[in-house]
Amino acid sequence: MAESATQAPPGDGSSKLPTWAKLGAIFGVVSALSILTWGPIGVSGTYPRFIGAIMRRITPDAAHANPYLEKMGSLIKPETMLVIGLLIGGFLAARLAGDKAAPEHVHPGETTSGKRYRDAFIGGFLIVFGARFAGGCTSGHIISGITQLSMSGLLFAAGVFATGILTAKLMHKGAK
């Protein structure tokens, strides 16, 4: 096996695959292995579990009286570890590749970094609020959801891309 591998032209074949295809295929394997071993990947539920962990410290009565926080449960869950992993993975990948995350202007209207932070903040609010409304986000609903053939994942994806495309195009034209 080793001999035939050395005879093959180095990197030929697989190097023709674009980056998104290679990384997407690896992510698909990670996603399927997760469903086999512990559960489908999903991120947005960790946000309210974090709120719950804080509220149980500050106002335990209000936290226990809230049916949503009771439903979401404790932070000691695989999903929380997944989110911690995202932070580590992003850090390591950027470091190993020597990437410096330069500040980006996402829309023409973002003329200052303050305006970028404003858009990121409002965007962050809406994605988590919307994701919790629907019961999942890009990972839980779209990736894991459609992977499991869930109708809710397909419906959520349709909603996301409808307003996502519209918003990105309007922001690009400078219309507010």
Added chain:
Amino acid sequence: MTALILSLIAGVAMGALIQRVRASSPAMIAANLRLENLSIIKFMATTIAVGAILAYLTMAVVGRDAMHFDIKPTYVVGVLLGGLIFGVGFGLGGYCPGTCVVGAGEGRKDALFAILGGVIGALVFTLAFTSIVAPINALMDYGKVTLDQVLGLPAVGVAIGLGAIFLGIVYMLPTEVKRK
């Protein structure tokens, strides 16, 4: 315990993949949503296709009970409304709840603002749940329904078919779209 370790490893892998494919770049997300560059959309479709085919083929071997499937309920009004709200935030900020965490890991300052917005969004959601969200999410709730059930076909076949369609579309679409 094993699940906590495996999920951490999955998270590190997922974070690295998101960083390498540039899905943690809000400018890249915005370019995808403007349909000028389709690399992230193609990345996601490839992930879903490979994941669905592998997961359901594995299920055919080990049985459904050995898998950790977790289907989310289809409450039509809430899922669609949530998706529409999510899309506005996605187009505006260029982050989703996971990519902003990856962005924070690689040192993006705006990602911290997205996470802060997300935490406050979760707080407001939690406080609004009983009065506003729960009644809406009780509307048109079809429960944990899947595409194979709707079509009345075997799940393995539907997974392979859907995966093949996704890969076919992704293969045919250009990555860089020329604008007129």
